[in-house]
Amino acid sequence: MSDLTDKVRARAKELLESGEVKLVIGHARGTTPYRSRPHFASTPEQTADLIHDVTCATNLAVYVSKPKEKVAVIAKGCDARSLITIINEGQAERGNVVIVGVPCEGKLDEGGLLERLGFPRQVKAVREEGEEVVVEGTEGEVRVARDEVVMPNCTYCRARTPAVRDELIGDPVPAREEADSYPDLAELDAMTEAERAAFWHEQLSKCIRCYACRNACPSCFCPECFVDEYHPQWALHGGGQFRGNWMWNIGRAQHLAGRCSACGSCQRGCPVDIPLMLLNRWMERATNEAFDHLAGMSEEQKQLAALFRKAEAKVEHG
Amino acid sequence: MAQQLTAETATEERAEVAEWRPTLLAYLCNWCSYAGANLAGASRMPYDAAIRVIRVPCSGRVDPLMIYKAFERGVDGVLVGGCHLGDCHYSEGNYACQGRMTLVKALLKAAGIEEGRFRLEWISASEGSIFQAVVNEMAAKLRELGPARMGDG
């Protein structure tokens, strides 16, 4: 067991025992050694199943919905960004959420790992050692540089230590310098407009409208999504039609502008591998440039729409 | 002579009919841009017939989905018109619009929709000639760009 897991368990236990919180939301080991699942501990005993390691990719903020009583969330940087965003948007009261920050140097991209190793069923354990991820298999150990097997969004993370937190377990890690230069968008930037249009035509044509992206996203909490409405019918319902898919994904990117924490859950959840983070990161860059706004990076943060106001407007158009 | 001129102009316009004609959808605020369009009309300032106007009370009413929807349905260009900053009938609806449209512009760019297909313009009730110029410029640009594609055309 890793050091961090021990600390998380100990702190969770403390929080529940003291009665400070009624629930701790964290991770537990999943069905295989390279997977984790969310874990909800409401008794001190249940904290024994908590883990925290390189496999804990899920954004736990998605499980926080208008809690009536105090909950603690074992929060990575992106989880914390999402928590602050939804608190700002009335989905939880700040006083009801204890952000137990954990540092994060990137979480495992299972798909990428499996593809790379080629022996999925034989994995016995996965652990971090320094800058490497060590995979123990039946046929011995494989060591890979962490950056090669973590989710792409982790390689440009600006919140490896939660910016807003009530406490921190473990030592802070500095943000990636790459975050502000958006290396992930370089390819899209280099394309002509026609190439970009063709690129998205190819990508979005794959969408089967399973809404796994929406389900994984902490910022998607509308009682009814615009895409499901009939009057008006903003987008054609059902998959298979490019236009409806386009409307859905573009509409979603619009709605996430200034609200996305770059956790990558949507892309990770996508069964047909649409690079959804490209749209979200593109919009993050736009809001950062135009409004100096990055979702969930500070406690005092206002909603993006509040920054459109006359009193806040920096540059006057026309 | 006036009639002669009319006939000539009409022939010129007709010549365009045979060609592909862009559709330009405009969301105009009731107090400034829509009134500016009315002034252009009342002053008989001819402009490109590609434009179709949907009147909204304020440019702040424009939901980005209304723009994406138009492109999704095959409209070739979208114009959003509001009052000049500081002159909004509702004090600052146009600021809300400006902020939102900043995002729309960024996202349309990401999606590969050419810059000339979307414009946000502040046109006052007295700027009929500016309305005329904007419509003509934009329609000309759309003719140059051809039909809008979202990668499938």
Added chain:
Amino acid sequence: MPRVGVFVCQCGTNIAKSVDCAKVAEEAAKLPYVAHAATYVYMCSSAGQQMIEDAIREHNLSAIVVSACTPQMHQKTFEGCTERSGLNRYMSTMANIREQCSYVHKDPELATQKALELTAMAAAKAARDEPLFQSEAPINRKALIVGGGVAGIQAALDIAEAGYEVTVVEKTPSIGGRMSQFDKTFPTLDCSACILTPKMVEAYQNPNIRLLTYAEVEQVGGFVGNFEVKIRKHARSVDEEKCTGCGSCWEKCPQKKIPSEYDEQLGPRTAIYVPFPQAVPLVPVIDRENCLKFLKDRCGVCQKVCPANAVDYTQEDEIIEDTFGAIVVATGFDVWDHSDYGEYGAGQIPDVISGIQFERMLNLSGPTHGKVLRPSDGKEAKTVVFVQCAGSRDDQHGYPYCSKVCCMYTAKHAILLREKAPDAQAYIFYIDIRATGKGYEEFIRDAQRKYGAQYIRGRVSRMFRQGDKVRVFGVDTLGGGQVKIDADLVVLATAIEPRHDAKALSQLLGIGCDNNGFFNEAHPKLAPVDTMSAGIYIAGAAQFARDIPDTVAMASATAAKVVGLFSKEKLLSEPSVANCDVNLCSGCRACYVTCPYDAIEMTEHDDRAARMTRMVACVNENLCHGCGACSGACRSGAMTLRAFTDNQIEAQVEALCELVPA
């Protein structure tokens, strides 16, 4: 299922000349939900309206579309048709096929196709129309008047006369405004003070009128019937209750050389002062920027000599908060500053003065006691050149407009000059004479015939100091030659311009300014004293250059508007307001942070389905102005704007695209 009627107006030939109206009606009849379509030569005529009403009954229509002119012209007319036919008034939509179609597209084919598409879009919207209802709000029957010049005074008197309370906020220490600066008025040559002062006193004594002088409006919130206003009453340093206006203080004040604003810098005033002897209220103020007590903590003479013990150096600004039902804006005008007009001496020649300065000079109680003297050396001026259109009708250095009053006051000046100095000669350079009021043309002729004013048609090109004279280079375009006059005094008929702070006030009040900076009226012809904001009216030169009779007439017009408003029992609000569907609301507050009117509150909603209480947005319909910024910000589709719903707008896009080959 909705049954929409489509009525295509030919507008005589205005529409029909390029739009095939019969074809539009014929095609429109095939559109979804359209149950009936017809065309007629004038839909707005009583026969046309009757036709619509009959059709509504005959075809059992649920909503109508009138394809005609702009809704800004006739929306209300056709709402009358639906209402009279027993439908909800707002089940009426207009498609603008005149201003935005037939007037601008001459090709019949293109125009007809566009007219059909616009009609189809309107029909799609109309099919989704829902009955709308106005809500009621109480009226606070007190009026606020900003500006205490003749316009403000007249409006105040008229409103007070009708029995309502009025508060007048005046920036300077006294009411009276520009008119109090004038010596005489044209064309009757009445003494300005003699006709204004009684009105000032009347306003002062009227129990319904509260005068707040030396005060400014600082904040305006709320809406018609309920404007919440914050007024800053500057510290006067003199107790208004105690002061008797005896004058001991200003007579003894040692600071005697401060240029008087009232005398347009031509004469001095003291640091504790009343702007002019007939000031109302006759209570001095201390100009703290020039008072030795405040500058150096010395002197204190005024306090020592005051028999009423009214001088109070510790007085502070007072903030007055009150609620008003209506606001009249009567802030008047400024005079164009000729100091950046290089060819007229750039303000550096002392003997080149503005018309309003000359006005002060003519006044017996003015800085020269009614004598026309050269500011440079105090000698009497014999040759006086008047230059009209200084800053007016000048795209390059001034304003494009004609300032309207200069022809008349220049003639008045020429007449008064002769009366003061019978051997003086007036030369008036003019471009055109605009004398379009009662007795005005005759007045100009008097100036020429009886008072010997020499009118020279032409503009002055340049003037400069030449010895102790001002050399003026002009032209006589009628006589055909250049004219050179060595003048003792040059009087520029400087343009009337908006108050320098008009823009700021317009933003405070939420009313716009025109290109020149004057306040915008709601309609240049039909609503000249209304503004785009309900319950706010404009009077006098704040709207555009006006002479006194026009100003007074406008002031009374605003009073009639205010009294009309106050005579209503309740205020009916705009029916097109925002509305939140709580079932769809996520409580994210995007609307709440967007609303410019703070009309959205977050309230608890008992969500039975989810078995919980959650916060949702709720619109205060009295505060909502119907801009729809909230619904533009709403992601979940909960917030929408009545008459401009997402559903209606999306349907219009759909309808358009159905008809356009993609």
Added chain:
Amino acid sequence: MDSPERHTQMRVAYYPGCSLEGTAIEFDQSCRAMCEALGIELVEVPDWNCCGASSAHFVNHDLAVALGARNLGLAQRTGADQVTAPCAACYARLKFSEYKLHEDPERLGQMLERGGVDYKGGLRVSSPLELLVRDYGLEALKEKLVQSLNGLKVACYYGCLLVRPTEMPSFDDPENPRSLDSLMETLGAEPVDWAYRVECCGGGLALGRADIVRKLIGDILDNAVEAGAECFVVACPLCQGNLDWRQTEAGSQRGKQYNLPVYYYTQLVGWCLGLPPQRLGIEKLLTPATTLLERKVSGLVSQVSEGV
């Protein structure tokens, strides 16, 4: 204030123009001498041609642009970022070319290409007066002066072309210019307050309509004399020529004898910098000009440099 070191590095393309090779040779001499003394390096535009004043624009605006643009192109090749033209007419014409090219680059660019002119725009056109007042700075100049004009009453005559046409950006106010006055004050002179500072002297009419010129300069001379001026200072060879050469004629027409020397400002600056009068061409002025200057400085040496 800029440091003097920076001024020593100033390098400017220099466009003398035809007059300065001919009847205004002393303007050329004094300007070069002045700049040398101030450490401003002038690089003469190689193979320059006539700017076209005062005829080209009279009959064809494109020709006026082309003549100017050829010079600007050649000036740009010297590597300098600005070109300075002492003659006010040349200055106005070169500025006009640059301005028009900026306004209508496409059509005029094509025209220039056909005409074999290679100029893409972007060069700053200045007058040495502008160079002195704005770039070099009067404070810096003051430090270099060795003698003062000691209250010489001078009428600063700007004429037309230094400040007009007004649609082009100007370094001075078109109706009430101050630059020459400030410069003269710096030199210790007393500029008189007079009216005709921007009135026209007749300029290009000198040869064709001397009768008009005599009338115009008569008015100018009268006004200056009335204001108490002892001399003129000018920035334009046309103004200088008209005022200086036709002074006697204008005087005899009015039964007067004026006797007001008409200096180029470069000559007066040069004088105060202590340059020998021959290098400044002061003896080339028709109205005797040396005596007045000598009288003004006699017995008074370098007060300015020791002062401030």
Added chain:
Amino acid sequence: MADDKKAEKTLLGQVLALSGVHVENCYQCGKCTAGCPVAFEMEIPPQQMMRMVQLNLKDRALNANTVWVCASCETCSARCPMDVKVADVMDALRRIAIEEGVPAPAEARTMAVFHREFLGGIRRWGRLNEHELIGLYKLHTGKFMDDVGLGIRLFGKQKIRPWHFQKVKRTEDMARLFEAALSGEKDGH
């Protein structure tokens, strides 16, 4: 457009095409005339010239000495309240007069000769040789005795130096430049 072509034939249209100035903006205030230093010599003062252009009275406008007397001092343009560039209009009118062969009025001929010889000199040499200009001017106007005294004084001061003849290195460049400019403007409109 059709109406453009019609407009171009009018004097107003010609002036607009050549100068870009909208003379119809003139409302006859006369400020140009008031400040014109040479108006006293003009048969038709500047503001009336603007009126002639508005009314398309070409003969009257071009047969007056006005355009030849204009000193191009730009005072009128600088001060016009309506941004009518009067001096540019004068330039345009002069050009129309030359192109359409309207002879300059007798007493204005000297100025016409002056401009012709001035430009001729530049075209030949690229630079102006004042002594050549003076010589040719006198030859063509017959005014041999004018300013002889002045000439001698200037010679004495070595301001006129007949031995100093200036020209650009490649005079053929100038011909090409003239050619392009004079044909270019026509193409442009």
